[in-house]
Amino acid sequence: MTESTVAQSKEKILIVDDDPSLLRLLGIRLNAANYHVESAQSAKEALGILKSFQPQLVISDLRMEGMDGMALFEKIRQQYPSLPVIIMTAHGTIPDAINATKQGVFSFLTKPFESQELLDIVQQAIRLQPLSSQGNADQESHLWRDKIISRSGVMETLLQQTFQVAKSDFSLLINSQSGTGKELLAQAIHQASERRTKPFTAINCAAIPEQLLESELFGHKKGAFTGADQHHIGLFEASDGGTLFLDEIGDMPMSFQVKLLRALQEKEIRPVGSTSSVKVDVRIISATHKNLQKAIKEQTFREDLYYRLNVVELVLPPLSERREDIPLLAQHFLSQTSGQTTKQVNGFSQTAMELLICAPWPGNIRQLQNVVEQSVALSTESLISESLVRSALREAPNQHPSFQEARDQFERDYLATVLKATAGNVSQAAKIAQRNRTEFYKLLNKHHLNPEAFREV
Structure with missing residues (x-):
């Protein structure tokens, strides 16, 4: 240097x-x-x-x-x-x-x-306070990621990896908790790719009823079913040349998974009610908050589809692992919310910001946005107080994680602690955890922890 x-x-x-x-x-x-x-x-x-x-x-x-x-x-x-x-x-x-x-x-x-x-x-x-992570950088080279607000080291590593794979046409799987910004990362990948001049289309697989999912993705012909009074182009065809983002892929019904797999393998789709197929050139980015390997074992997700979707996996960290981004995000949401009201709310008191930084955030960035919006709505001063933030945190949805989420968080934190204590020595860490090496490695893979990252340079 x-x-x-x-x-x-x-x-x-x-x-x-x-x-x-x-x-x-x-x-x-x-x-x-x-x-x-x-x-x-x-x-x-x-x-x-x-x-x-x-x-x-x-x-x-x-x-x-x-x-x-x-x-x-x-x-x-x-x-x-x-x-x-x-x-x-x-x-x-x-x-x-x-x-x-x-x-x-x-x-x-x-x-x-x-x-x-x-x-x-x-x-x-x-x-x-929010800092600019690109103060001296060439701003134009970062336009592809301009909607992602971060100065976190762990996010910077992820974004560098993202930029590398964005240029290829590999299918990508984004793995993260709910509310972390999976669609924003998918949009950034699209903007960094050669497909950026073509459409980016997103669909939440969990939000579409099973009987409508095939029609939504593949389209349908007029008269294909009751209510199909006109020809409908599906999202695959509408995204031709571009990127299709399949959010919450882990909630896709098993009955449709085989049809999706066939479409990805053959690079063509058949609209409902049609006798002919349509060639499509679409890059697939999928995302889930579920453990798909566990779903495969439970036979709720197809293994062949998993490997077709997961050529490269990107792990988007929860907000609790990128706390240095909280002031940036809070100020961003404050600016957005203040623009929708006549109130002159300019910032957060020091104690309010400290509370935001230290909060657990089980609902991640979506929960932070909710807390900021509620605090602005109830504020009568130019600075948001600690008491307003504390009240909003109590009332915000998703304040308490599910038992499974809490257990996963504990496991992840515990594994990171023992790896840090042993400088990434898996044998010593497994001994501390009273687990054999094979089982310990499975736990590391489950939580996407790399022992190399904990080794002393």
């Missing part, structure tokens, strides 16, 4: 103060803590630096000549609504600073302050 690469990976902070000596002191402290720092001696200068520097945090004095810290904050909020701002204030202006936090400023520092106090609050601001 080159020196310039290291510099680019640092989190960037812009400090603003009309006192050159304080600017210099702050710069020394923050540079020593491995932050990349730029300074400005006025709010006007700071606004000029913001666009090119793209900081993750702004620290500004409250009292400055010309435009003061609060006026600067208002300008920043208009242009960069998710960028956190810390206000520095003298002891006599603490009431003004407290009022500033009510208006959306992240926090304030009372001068003089200790170095550790500064570093603690800076770390909190950067940890709790």
Whole structure:
């Protein structure tokens, strides 16, 4: 890694103060803590630096000549609504600073302050607030994934893998819990593929009655059955040249699975009531929250169809495994929801955001969206409070996982813990778990855990 690469990976902070000596002191402290720092001696200068520097945090004095810290904050909020701002204030202006936090400023520092106090609050601001994971990247190269909001390392690894397989025509299976954004990932795959100019079509296999599923996917001829008063083109034919996303494939009836398998093998479909087949060129992406290998053993899912669909498997992590994305997602849903109301809700209090980050999220991203929407609906302040978030978490659907989901989560967490403790040594981990190696490997495969990821470099 080159020196310039290291510099680019640092989190960037812009400090603003009309006192050159304080600017210099702050710069020394923050540079020593491995932050990349730029300074400005006025709010006007700071606004000029913001666009090119793209900081993750702004620290500004409250009292400055010309435009003061609060006026600067208002300008920043208009242009960069998710960028956190810390206000520095003298002891006599603490009431003004407290009022500033009510208006959306992240926090304030009372001068003089200790170095550790500064570093603690800076770390909190950067940890709790949304950051741009592509600050210095070529934005155009990320257009295929622009709807996926993330700065998580585990998600970045998945997206890199996704981009590699998107260029091929392999059938893909997305395995994840409900509410994690499987369709968004499927759309991203389509956008990164050579098929992006052709249709992307999605269908939830669990939401279509069994008697209508064949007609929905393959189409039907006029008069094929009662109520078929006109010719209907199915989703396979409508998606010709493009991508067909089959969500909740694990809920597809066994009686239809053999027909789907035949269509995938022969690359043609026969509409209901027709005597001739239609050639189709469609890439299949399927998704499920179920354990399909278990379903195969229970004879509720065909093994031959499983291997036809699962040429490459992508495992989308639950929200609890990508907690660094929660501030980003919460702010995104806040912006969406605020656009549908006249309320001026600008953000979350620090304690409210901490509560969001630490919540269990059995309902994943869908549950987070529900909590944010409810909090905005009931908020009477510019910042969403901890009490509103706590109330919404209690009332949100899917707050409590099923027994099976809870057991799976425990198993996954336990296996990860023993692998981490043994640095990925399967023999030692199996001994701790009091399981033989074969059984332990089966558990690892069940939960998609790779021992190599836990080995010390």
